[in-house]
């Protein structure tokens with residue numbers, strides 16, 4: 001691979017010339033991966049909690065689907081302490097009083113009960129969406145929109161829809177093949 005094809009910034013002036021900040025220009029803007037985007041600065045965050053940890057894989061597939069959904073929304077991914085302790089998000093992506101403090105416009109909490117020590121780190125978002133099977137959870141009470149459903153199932157369906165949109169026809173073809 002050519003060296004200049006590997007990076008998004010290149011020298012504008014001749015080699016060795018004095019740098020003039022006025023000459024700088026944006027060559028490319030790269031969107032960070034949801035699992036790497038700066039949580040504390042993110043305008044949209046999608047956070048997964050212990051409600052995703054069930055199943056034989058301990059929640060790995062549910063968190064992969066969560067990342068796919070977050071990528072489609074341009075959101076950063078975080079986790080509760082339970083998710084971080086289960087190893088499904090990096091410890092530094094734990095949201096809450098003793099983790100990262102976020103202040104997004106949109107906060108989507110999936111399988112998160114909304115414990116006080118979690119909510120203490122979530123700022124004052126304009127929009128809060130909670131997905132939980134318990135309609136009485138504190139997270140539901142804090143939400144503008146609550147979806148009472150099985151969270152891993154919802155994420156799997158959303159991720160499937162996103163994949164079908166990216167490669168239209170494959171799902172219908174598969175049904176037709178049977």
Ligand SMILES: Cc1cc2nc3c(=O)[nH]c(=O)nc-3n(C[C@H](O)[C@H](O)[C@H](O)COP(=O)(O)OP(=O)(O)OC[C@H]3O[C@@H](n4cnc5c(N)ncnc54)[C@H](O)[C@@H]3O)c2cc1C
Pocket residue numbers: 048049050051052054079080081082083094095096097098099111112113114115116117118121131132133134137149150151152
């Ligand atoms: C000193 C101290 C500091 C702490 N700091 C933090 C912190 O910074 N951040 C933090 O997150 N926590 C922190 N905690 C822990 C905190 O008190 C909670 O225990 C934690 O936030 C709970 O995480 P959770 O919501 O993922 O899990 P839970 O409270 O167990 O909630 C899981 C939710 O998932 C739902 N659910 C289960 N299965 C499904 C399903 N199949 N579909 C849909 N919903 C489902 C349940 O109804 C429930 O609402 C701290 C605790 C202490 C003592």
